[in-house]
Amino acid sequence: MNHLTLRGAKEIIFGSGTRLQTGQQAALLGGRALIVSGRTAMQRSGTLAELGACLAEAGVASSIFAEVEAEPSLDTVDRGREAFHSQQCDLVIAIGGGSALDVGKAIAALAPCPEPVSHYFAGVEIPGQGRPCIALPTTSGTGAEVTPNSVLTNTAAAEKASIRGHCLLPEVAIVDPELTLTCPPDQTAFSGLDALTQAIESYVSTGANPVSDMLCEESIRRIAGSLRRAVADGSDREARESMALGSLLAGLALASARLGLVHGLAHPLGALYGLPHGQVCGALLPHVMVYNMRAAGPKYARLARMLGLGADASALVGWVEALVHDLGAQLNFAAAGLSEVDIPAIVPPTLASGSSRHNPRPVDEAGVRELLATLIA
Template identity: 45%
Template sequence: MIGVMYPFRTPPVIWAAPGAAAQLPDEARRLGATRALLVSDRGLLATGTPERLQRMLEGAGVRCAVYADVMAEPSAEWLDPVVEQVKAHQADLVVAVGGGSAIDVAKATAVLAANGGTAYDYFGVDRVPRPGLPVIAMPTTAGTGAEATPNAIFTNTRTQVKEGIVSPYMMPAVAIVDPELTLTAPPGVTAATGMDALTHAVESFTSVKAAPTTDLFAAEAIRRIGRSIRTAVFRGGDLAARTDMALGSLYAGIAICNAGTGAVHAMAYPLGGQFRVPHGIANASLLPHVLPWNLQGSVEKFAQVARLLGEPVDGLSALAAAERAVAAIQRLCADLGIPSRLSAFGVREEHIPAMAAAAHATRRLMDNNPRNLTVEEVEAIYRSAL
């Protein structure tokens, strides 16, 4: 990074270890909460986790209502009923327990409840005027890293494009990252969310906004995810692998919060908005196709990625090592059964110009990419992935 400085932001309090969920009541009380709304997703209800956390809060004197109806890949309109629940319960705290969608919904709900309006009023960067209710974020996947980022992504149903509310007021007050909460995540979810986390780590590590502080977190995320993602997917009960993934996801979240993501995320958004491809799958499908282009813009960094992934690179040139990183990630996607062809999602040649235009226009992300890409080049990458 030369000439430009950015502040380094994280949630003020982070608990990250097996068993960390036990900290929830104390943290709620520390925030002065008396009435909490716990936001979760339907899939998690069957695990009993939301109910267990509700009992913990109630036992500590915090009245707790549960809203467990968050859908995956939520649209902006899905926030309205949750804001109503916050008001009906007179909540002074929002607790998010779930995957990235539940955490994003909770963060945006907390801001909307205090500021009024709808998500459409706040799409973009720094458009939220006042702080929201405090949020405690507890991820059950590893993950989006949403527990450590000041943004939330929703489908704009007017344009069918995914858009972000980005504001320091969206940062959770507390992140409680308990790998034990991720033990029940099924293999498909573990693979998709794990690849999202790896994409965060690689994109932030190679971002033009990368700084020594963000590299520290991104590199450690690549190392932990690289060594443990296969075990977490194929032997989900392995707590050591789940811990690596949970920490890797958190660290990657901290890294993107400060260094941003790049072309992979920008190009994934049209797949999510238009074709309803889950975020992690969209990223994972595109990653092997974007990286061969990107490595030309950041050879040294991609050579380091290879080393962090455990590739034997001693004696290789930087370029040869960088190519090893790309090959390793391509092999990982194949091993995890990630679809490598966009045609599997219904994408056809005629869709590509509009998708490329939308991705190229997402300057918030594209401007971080280690290689400048023209709209024609974005089209070429989509075409290579068809």
């Protein structure tokens, strides 16, 4: 390890009830906020009304852009930027799952830029610092509240990829586990598997470092001890709190260590077949771990020992498979549409992905084909 760069939100606030600090944090950043969320859940649960009242109490006016869909499109970001300008906002408050946070971060980062988001999606560096964003996750999964990227989809080309840049890091992350209490069981399972995958991939990535290792180990320990409980009983506050912290720690780890081949493959597979990101991650993880065994075996073995599975690295693969099964999150890729015919379309974006480039075993075309073949065998 020669170099180490750590990234995260400028301020990270964690704990039950901390969402009520959003008003005072927002007041430090401006007088008018654009609240960015998904289309229904936050409105139905009363969370947006509570947030608006909390902002008003702190003297911050707000408008709502509740138009973020699953696997959000470039068009949604551009419409959010228009709302930001037409409402004369100073900051974004993004509240929701990974999609809402990614869109909110992108609206804030690109607010001062004249070009449409497609310009930056094509790889052009985002200039400047953007506008401030406060991120409040309502799922325990992506860690997007502390990461410098935003995953978006060009729907016309079925292309899913990240835009990246320092300006995508939120100013403030407020992680309130109470916001996850109403997350339904399937979303709890999928987002938890995303967090687990991110922690395991960061742990063995070529960017792993002593700080990210520490974050990953604590993240994995927490997820292992609480994900089944959070899915079985969403009102289990202790499990929800542990999952929220586990997810945050995985996000902090990946912000410096990056990810691996699961995420390199998950984006094209998710875009082609419209599959939930976390479910795809959980289904791919055991296959990628087998692929990586020769490069990452000792670190998998260290995790196996930490979880009380013995000293055999392959025990960790079995443990992940059993967890995915117990959560009812199995995925049959062939039944979802994956076939030999699609492989030529999946290989190039997988090889181009920054995640794949951080995989512990180098990824080449033959390796991706070998792995895809195991998914449809």
